[in-house]
Amino acid sequence: MTAGAAALAALLLTLPASAHQQRLLLGRSVEGRRIDAVELGDRHAGKRLLVVGCIHGNECAGLAIVRALERLPTPAGVDLWVIENLNPDGYAAASRQNAHGIDLNRNFPWAWRPLSGIYDSGPRPLSEPESRIAYRLILRVRPRISIWFHQHERLVDESGGDIGVERRFAALVGLPLKRLPREPGSAVGWENHRLPGTTGFVVELPGGSLSAAAAAGYARAVLALARAEKPRSLARGRA
Numbered sequence: 001m002t003a004g005a006a007a008l009a010a011l012l013l014t015l016p017a018s019a020h021q022q023r024l025l026l027g028r029s030v031e032g033r034r035i036d037a038v039e040l041g042d043r044h045a046g047k048r049l050l051v052v053g054c055i056h057g058n059e060c061a062g063l064a065i066v067r068a069l070e071r072l073p074t075p076a077g078v079d080l081w082v083i084e085n086l087n088p089d090g091y092a093a094a095s096r097q098n099a100h101g102i103d104l105n106r107n108f109p110w111a112w113r114p115l116s117g118i119y120d121s122g123p124r125p126l127s128e129p130e131s132r133i134a135y136r137l138i139l140r141v142r143p144r145i146s147i148w149f150h151q152h153e154r155l156v157d158e159s160g161g162d163i164g165v166e167r168r169f170a171a172l173v174g175l176p177l178k179r180l181p182r183e184p185g186s187a188v189g190w191e192n193h194r195l196p197g198t199t200g201f202v203v204e205l206p207g208g209s210l211s212a213a214a215a216a217g218y219a220r221a222v223l224a225l226a227r228a229e230k231p232r233s234l235a236r237g238r239a
């Protein structure tokens with residue numbers, strides 16, 4: 001056995017049973033960058049969660065949180081889906097919008113309306129490849145809880161799902177729970193209406209980047225929230 005193979009064997013022995021990780025290419029951005037999902041934990045588990053590290057390309061401190069999540073063991077009974085970065089073009093350009101200048105978080109089909117300027121909602125709902133990628137994954141996975149990281153209001157937004165879930169997460173991370181305006185065409189607005197009984201909510205992180213310790217703390221809070229969820233075979237939405 002070579003040293004490399006021995007090291008790999010030793011690593012595999014240390015991995016817990018729940019360390020399943022699968023990376024899937026979901027699609028590509030306007031400029032052709034990959035948008036991946038990473039599935040962590042038990043793919044047959046009833047407790048399905050989704051975490052999106054970045055949707056506004058200049059609010060991406062959540063990337064450090066999702067990377068920390070990928071390094072931590074996923075609790076038994078949890079099927080955890082991660083979209084690290086839904087807006088890689090915006091991130092590359094340090095821009096809120098995608099490469100078409102569209103605010104992806106105004107491009108979802110619930111309560112969509114035409115908006116221009118910084119909140120440009122696109123020519124129609126789901127006009128953008130990035131929003132369609134999230135839309136399709138969410139309808140396929142039907143996460144019981146979805147967490148969308150933004151910056152930089154330092155709060156957990158009461159986004160219209162189960163306020164108990166939002167309150168629990170706010171307490172875990174030490175942020176206040178407040179209600180921001182419910183914006184037309186937002187991802188969580190669509191999720192909470194399209195998939196009743198599930199909870200999608202926004203976490204507004206502080207400005208700047210997170211320390212490794214802070215990112216790991218948020219990641220552990222996500223896992224604690226997942227553990228606290230009651231198992232449920234399927235959260236079915238309206239047809």
Ligand SMILES: [Zn+2]
Pocket residue numbers: 056059150151
């Ligand atoms: Zn934002």
